[in-house]
Amino acid sequence: MKYFIGADLGTSALKLVLTDSNRNIISSTTKAYDVSYPHPGWSEQNPSDWWEAFADGIDELTRGFDKSLISAIGVAGQMHGLVILDKDDNVIRPAILWNDNRTGRETEYLNTQIGKKKLTELTANIAFAGFTAPKLLWLINNEKDNFDKISKIMLPKDYINYRLTGVHSTDYSDASGTLMLDVKNKRWSEDMLKICGVKPEQMPKLFESYDPVGTLLPEIADKLGLCASTVVAAGAGDNAGAAIGTGTTGDGRCNISLGTSGTIFISSSNFSVDENNALHSFCHADGAYHLLGCILSAASCNKWFCDEILNTENYSLEQEKITDEMLANTDVFFLPYLMGERSPINDTDATGLFIGLRPNTKRQDMLLAVLEGVAFAIRDNIEVARKAGINIKSSTVCGGGAKSMLWLKILANVLNITLEIPQKETGPDYGSALLAMAASGNEGIQNNTGIKIKATIDPDNQLCKLYDEKYKRFQNIYPAVKELYKKIKR
Numbered sequence: 001m002k003y004f005i006g007a008d009l010g011t012s013a014l015k016l017v018l019t020d021s022n023r024n025i026i027s028s029t030t031k032a033y034d035v036s037y038p039h040p041g042w043s044e045q046n047p048s049d050w051w052e053a054f055a056d057g058i059d060e061l062t063r064g065f066d067k068s069l070i071s072a073i074g075v076a077g078q079m080h081g082l083v084i085l086d087k088d089d090n091v092i093r094p095a096i097l098w099n100d101n102r103t104g105r106e107t108e109y110l111n112t113q114i115g116k117k118k119l120t121e122l123t124a125n126i127a128f129a130g131f132t133a134p135k136l137l138w139l140i141n142n143e144k145d146n147f148d149k150i151s152k153i154m155l156p157k158d159y160i161n162y163r164l165t166g167v168h169s170t171d172y173s174d175a176s177g178t179l180m181l182d183v184k185n186k187r188w189s190e191d192m193l194k195i196c197g198v199k200p201e202q203m204p205k206l207f208e209s210y211d212p213v214g215t216l217l218p219e220i221a222d223k224l225g226l227c228a229s230t231v232v233a234a235g236a237g238d239n240a241g242a243a244i245g246t247g248t249t250g251d252g253r254c255n256i257s258l259g260t261s262g263t264i265f266i267s268s269s270n271f272s273v274d275e276n277n278a279l280h281s282f283c284h285a286d287g288a289y290h291l292l293g294c295i296l297s298a299a300s301c302n303k304w305f306c307d308e309i310l311n312t313e314n315y316s317l318e319q320e321k322i323t324d325e326m327l328a329n330t331d332v333f334f335l336p337y338l339m340g341e342r343s344p345i346n347d348t349d350a351t352g353l354f355i356g357l358r359p360n361t362k363r364q365d366m367l368l369a370v371l372e373g374v375a376f377a378i379r380d381n382i383e384v385a386r387k388a389g390i391n392i393k394s395s396t397v398c399g400g401g402a403k404s405m406l407w408l409k410i411l412a413n414v415l416n417i418t419l420e421i422p423q424k425e426t427g428p429d430y431g432s433a434l435l436a437m438a439a440s441g442n443e444g445i446q447n448n449t450g451i452k453i454k455a456t457i458d459p460d461n462q463l464c465k466l467y468d469e470k471y472k473r474f475q476n477i478y479p480a481v482k483e484l485y486k487k488i489k490r
Contacts, residue, residue: 002071002442005061006433007054008238009077009157011035011097011260014053016061018070019433021442025424027065031057036094040490041101041340041348044094047083047159054160058224072212072231073164074436076241076428077157079177082135085152092149095156096135098177099261099296101340103134104348106141110134110179114195116277122192124183124273124281125176129340129348130296133179136196147197154204157235164232165214170204173240176282181206183281183289184271207234209244209285210438210445233439238428239263239292240285245431246396246422247451249286254392256411256419258401259427262298262374264381266291266390278344278384285435286445291390293343293381298374299401301336301352305370310363319371319406321364327410328466332356332365333474334373335481343381345478349485355477371407372467375414376474382415394418396451398427405457413463414471423452 001021008015012035018027031053036044062070080098085091096102110119110127119126127134132155139147154162155178158170175181175188180196180203182189188203207213212231221228236244239257243265248255251269256262266279268289273281284290297304306315337350354366385392397419401407412419424430434445 001069003065003069004071004433004436004440005058005073006429006431006436007073007075007160008241008427008429008432009050009075009160010238011078011099014050014057015427015429016057017429017433018061018065019430023434025430027061028429029057029060035097039102043097043100043339045097046094047091047156050156050160051163055224058226062225067225068227070226070230071442072233072436072440074233074432074434074439075157075160075235076238076432077155077160077174077235079155079174079237079239080130080132081156082132083154083156083159084146084150085154086149087151089152089162092146093143098130099339100135101129101348103129103138106134106137107348109137110195119179120273120277122189123179123181124271125179126277126346127179128342128346130342131177131179133192133196136198140197150202152204153198153202158204161213161232161235164216164220166217167214168204169207169213169234171207171209171234171236171285172283173209173285174235174237175206177237177280183283186283208287209234209236209240210287210435212439231436231440233432233435235432235435236285236428239265240282240290241428241431241435242398242426243267243290243431244285244434244445245426245428246398248396249284249445252390254395256378256395256397257399258298258374258397258407259399260298260300262295262378264293264378264385266385266392274384274388276344276384279381280343285431291385293384295336295374295377295381296340296342297336297338297352299399301334301338301370301374302401304338305367310367315404318364318367319404322368322406326364326368327413328372328463328470330365330368332361332369333477334366334369335477336370336373336377341377344384347482347485349489350478351485353477353481371410372414372470373474375407375411376471378411379414379471392417394420396420396422398422408457412457413459414467416459416464416468418459419457420453421455421457423454426451
């Protein structure tokens, strides 16, 4: 029997799983860390916090197991974050995260001066504030001294792999979100590197997600109590990793994640580009491609409302107060743009917004509006896919928000599709364990479409009609306040 470690370097915590050769999860642990918000709309983390969480987590995860049987490690992680190292491989500044919105000016420059058409030709995508390329331009404009110190550029999960192996690497799925990868041809775009003032040698080496990038450095093996021969996989961006874990591979399969952010992930055997650039065209961890829609705030909206507004951490108790009769039957709406928004509106100025409040509005009305608002924002992305001719009839679901049966019922009826809940906790950590299996020469992602489903949630025709009507009303809100966001911005 061999063991495999999978990790998910999330925004608020690192999740680790230990699997056996039969793909069973036999141990798991979670290590939390902080996010820093030094200015409104900014979001940063210290990469050393990730490494400390990883090292501590490995010790907890493997306690009581024969560590000599651990064959490989795979790491999936939050995408787009900018990690920069100097010539001595020291971190220059805190990582700028995926949900950081400081790059509005740089994003506008790329989309208007370079042009969306040119960006699409070079990278298959347009600029979004969370992407890595605008962050580099921001450094040039605001922290030139730090920019001039850059020797290596990498993404968050790649920093863990570097600490493990000493190799500066990334995989195609994560690199797709930098806006510096020629996605179709799987190579760094020399033109985009020039636009960002970056030299090719500053970029990490590219791998498929299931490729081995190296083995553990001897001193790291000693620190972790693992064998130096332990293989480290290139890993994946978190969404691609989750898709591997849920069997969302091949052509036309779908996975929806209700994590800190919300995503719709559509796997494809062939490269394609959404003509309006509302969905991202990225490489997949299975070696092919996928379309991705991302809303920046999903489960984080529920956490914010319960923690900060209702002053409770008992989320399930709050949701128990929402009755079936209330679904689609209130006049309260919520725009879930707490961190600005990416797909499909691409607006860094957008903020969260309640509308429809009256003297008889109760806390459960507002909580329901939060859950519905996130579902409506996900539908915005589903509608883009439908207009492109992609017929989505069902989807697996994962992420912390997927533990709420009420939220899944709302989502199934807002989208009018069947939702499938996997039997196993199949997030990016589990998917990265499968990538580790593949990197070590064992069967990992192959034949992984037979994920066992423990429950399905089917849409109800009558409730779908009610939600269709409410969604049409929801669609009027953002266009009406779009210009207002600019006027009230400080």
